[in-house]
Amino acid sequence: MLRRHRSRQPRCRHQDGEDAGRRVRLGLRQRQIRRGAAMRVPPLQQEAPSRAIGVETIGMTMRFGSFTALKDVSIRVAAGSFHVLLGENGAGKSTLVKCMMGFYRPTSGQMAVEGREVEVPDPRAAHDLGLGMVYQHFTLAPSLTAAENLVISRNDAPARIDWERERAALSAFMSTMPFAVPLDVPVGRLAAGGKQKLELLKQLYLGRRFLILDEPTSVLTPAEADELLGMVRGLTTSGELTCLMISHKFREVTAFADEVSVLRRGEHVGGGKVSDLSTADMAALMIGEKELVRPAARMAIDGKPVLTMSGATASDRSGLKTIDIADLQVKSGEIVGIAGISGNGQMELMEMLSGQRPLSAGRIRVGDAPFRATRSEVRALNVRFLPEEPLRNACAPKMSVAENIFFRDFDVVAGTSKFWLEGRRMASLAARLVGEYNVKTASLDTPISSLSGGNVQRAVLARELNGEVDLLLIANPCFGLDFSAVADIRARIMAARNAGAAVLLISEDLDEILELSDRILVMSEGSIVFETQAAGADIGEIGKHMAGHH
Numbered sequence: 420m421l422r423r424h425r426s427r428q429p430r431c432r433h434q435d436g437e438d439a440g441r442r443v444r445l446g447l448r449q450r451q452i453r454r455g456a457a458m459r460v461p462p463l464q465q466e467a468p469s470r471a472i473g474v475e476t477i478g479m480t481m482r483f484g485s486f487t488a489l490k491d492v493s494i495r496v497a498a499g500s501f502h503v504l505l506g507e508n509g510a511g512k513s514t515l516v517k518c519m520m521g522f523y524r525p526t527s528g529q530m531a532v533e534g535r536e537v538e539v540p541d542p543r544a545a546h547d548l549g550l551g552m553v554y555q556h557f558t559l560a561p562s563l564t565a566a567e568n569l570v571i572s573r574n575d576a577p578a579r580i581d582w583e584r585e586r587a588a589l590s591a592f593m594s595t596m597p598f599a600v601p602l603d604v605p606v607g608r609l610a611a612g613g614k615q616k617l618e619l620l621k622q623l624y625l626g627r628r629f630l631i632l633d634e635p636t637s638v639l640t641p642a643e644a645d646e647l648l649g650m651v652r653g654l655t656t657s658g659e660l661t662c663l664m665i666s667h668k669f670r671e672v673t674a675f676a677d678e679v680s681v682l683r684r685g686e687h688v689g690g691g692k693v694s695d696l697s698t699a700d701m702a703a704l705m706i707g708e709k710e711l712v713r714p715a716a717r718m719a720i721d722g723k724p725v726l727t728m729s730g731a732t733a734s735d736r737s738g739l740k741t742i743d744i745a746d747l748q749v750k751s752g753e754i755v756g757i758a759g760i761s762g763n764g765q766m767e768l769m770e771m772l773s774g775q776r777p778l779s780a781g782r783i784r785v786g787d788a789p790f791r792a793t794r795s796e797v798r799a800l801n802v803r804f805l806p807e808e809p810l811r812n813a814c815a816p817k818m819s820v821a822e823n824i825f826f827r828d829f830d831v832v833a834g835t836s837k838f839w840l841e842g843r844r845m846a847s848l849a850a851r852l853v854g855e856y857n858v859k860t861a862s863l864d865t866p867i868s869s870l871s872g873g874n875v876q877r878a879v880l881a882r883e884l885n886g887e888v889d890l891l892l893i894a895n896p897c898f899g900l901d902f903s904a905v906a907d908i909r910a911r912i913m914a915a916r917n918a919g920a921a922v923l924l925i926s927e928d929l930d931e932i933l934e935l936s937d938r939i940l941v942m943s944e945g946s947i948v949f950e951t952q953a954a955g956a957d958i959g960e961i962g963k964h965m966a967g968h969h
Contacts, residue, residue: 471661472533472549472628473498474519479528481514488514489525492687494680496629498533499658501651503672503693504665506682507705507902508872512665515682516631520552521545532629551627553618555634561607565600565617569624592624598650610966611760612643619651623660632664636671638761640962641929648675667902668930669698681705705902715910717937718917720752725890725921726772731781733771735764735945742767742945744781751889754912754922756936756953758929760965764945765925766807769894772923773804785890798827800890803883807894810875816868820860821849823867824882852881857907873904880911891915894925909935929961943967 474496481489489511496502506512518525521539529536532548539545559568570576570585586602593599600609600617609617615635622630632651636644652675654660666672672679673693680690681704689704690696728747735742742764749755759765770776772783774792783790785800796802806812814823825845849863856877860870867875876896883891893912897905912935916922926932932939932953939956941949941964949964951957 470628471499471655471658473500473661474550474629474663475531475534476515476519477529477531479515479518479530480526481511481518481523482526488685489518490685491528492682492685493528494687494690496661496663497678498661499655500677501655501662501664501675503676503679504663504682505667505672505679505690505701505705508900508904509684510682510705511685512682513633514685516552516633516663516665519545520550520631546625546627549626549628550631551622551625551629552631552633553615553622553635555637557606557614557618559606559614559617559621562605564603564605565609565620566602568606568617569602569621572621572625596620596623597653610643611638612640612646612966615639615643615647616650619647623654628659629661629663632662634665634667636666636668638927640760640965641958642962643966644671645674651675669701670930672701673698683707702902715913715917717913718752720917720919722751722753722919722921724748725751725786726923727784728771729782729784731771731783732779733767733776734779735767740764740945741779742771744768744771744947747940747947749890749921749923751921752916752919753937754916754924754935756932756939757923757925757942757947758932758939758961758965759927759942761927763942765894765927765942767945768942769806769892769925772892773806801887802890802892803888805876805880805883805891805893805896807898809879810868810872813879814867814875817866819864820853820858820867820870820878821845821863824849824852824878827882827885848885852885853878856881856911873900873908876900876904876908880908884911884915888915888918888920891920891922893922895927896924897926897928897931929958929965933958941965 475494477493479489479492480487492511492515494504494515504512504515514523517523519530519539521541521544524540530539531537532550537548539548539550545551560571563571566586566589569589570580589602593602598616598620600613600620606614606617615638618635619630630651635647639647648671651660651662651664655662655677664676676693678690678692679696679701681688681701683705688707726747726749728744731744731747733742734740747755757765757768767776771778772792785796785802788796788800790796790800790802792802804813810816815826822845825848828848829845846863852858853860853863858870858877858881859874860878867878870878880896891912896908896912900908909931912922912924924932924935933956936953939951939953939961940947941961943964944967949961951961
């Protein structure tokens with residue numbers, strides 16, 4: 420086997436001393452773990468554990484070439500605790516849990532389960548130790564029933580299933596659980612909350628007693644999120660489960676967690692008991708010395724209608740259902756937020772507005788003019804778009820940052836059409852907007868696909884907000900972005916609203932809707948089913964309509 424040659428870099432005495440100290444601490448901790456394994460902790464059994472288990476990482480480091488994703492990360496998640504992992508995007512959270520679950524082999528460092536050092540070369544080894552993971556997106560087979568999903572998830576699932584025997588075993592298992600899901604209903608017919616409960620049940624059914632939850636409430640209503648996390652909290656309190664949850668929602672952290680650990684730029688920078696930390700403390704640990712951009716105060720504007728949809732219908736993505744927008748209006752100087760669980764027609768609504776999905780009936784007007792989202796109409800009516808996943812939907816990934824920023828202006832100058840590029844004007848515009856919007860890029864000639872998600876979002880927002888804006892159509896503008904990028908982008912949206920733009924904000928993040936909106940509409944099953952002013956809005960009422968109870 421060939422060994423990769425590692426070149427030595429010049430080192431200073433301070434580095435040597437720091438590394439030596441780290442090695443001593445790591446060595447002491449390893450000896451403590453091994454001593455504990457030999458003296459106090461019985462050998463880990465191959466059978467799945469029946470009670471909550473504690474897990475610890477010691478000096479976990481993960482390098483990808485010259486990039487260090489994790490650096491000497493040591494965290495301890497006590498048995499029976501509800502622990503939250505906080506950090507901005509790119510802080511190392513996903514890398515850490517992938518190392519714990521055996522998807523990555525760490526460059527250095529160890530992991531201990533119940534005080535004993537263990538090797539986790541692959542996910543199956545993690546499962547054998549009682550570790551499991553519930554992902555942000557569902558992993559269930561939608562056409563199969565809940566019972567079928569549970570049984571086929573087992574490694575020992577027989578080729579020919581004795582369903583009478585399996586149903587009896589499932590009934591016995593469900594009788595021990597603090598919550599239930601209908602076992603004979605196809606998963607595709609369950610609500611999002613039911614699907615996420617089933618994901619959790621599946622891990623418990625498989626004998627997992629340490630669960631990593633990766634933003635498990637991102638597709639749930641507030642009521643569903645509270646119910647799910649309340650169940651997890653109950654299982655940790657009873658000693659049946661240990662939970663490590665990745666989350667960006669401080670409300671969930673303060674309501675359900677015992678402890679937090681905060682990562683920043685691949686390092687563990689602090690944490691502690693939730694009862695000892697304010698949300699400001701946690702935010703400060705996450706972002707370090709950076710200052711978050713604060714949105715300007717909401718100005719009172721009594722604007723005229725800019726966007727009007729009347730009796731607008733179109734087929735949904737399946738072609739089996741209809742998106743039906745009977746009446747939607749957005750005024751100048753107003754943000755109208757569209758709330759809803761993913762898959763209820765919000766994406767199709769954005770496509771109807773952007774001309775990507777033809778109407779089968781009804782009309783869309785911007786001001787007094789009919790609107791079909793042609794390039795000439797968009798330019799004449801000052802309409803701007805920030806679609807979901809802008810790298811895929813609003814960019815040419817292999818083209819440069821400057822070229823992408825210049826898309827709206829490349830074919831016109833002083834109101835006349837042209838067919839040649841003006842390199843000097845393109846570079847000047849891009850340089851100004853990159854500076855104004857704090858887009859982090861190696862150069863203006865860098866392919867936009869090499870930028871982080873937050874910087875792609877900033878670049879597209881810079882392009883769309885440049886010049887006069889009468890209507891801004893936005894979908895999930897902060898999905899997957901880090902803490903500071905979210906603050907910056909929300910402040911830009913509020914500034915556009917205060918400058919008189921009409922803003923339609925489609926978002927699956929209810930906190931974002933509540934923070935930015937003047938009015939809130941709820942979309943369910945392809946239609947708008949509820950409307951309320953954002954000021955004083957009842958979250959429970961919004962969640963009820965999001966879940967289809969109206």
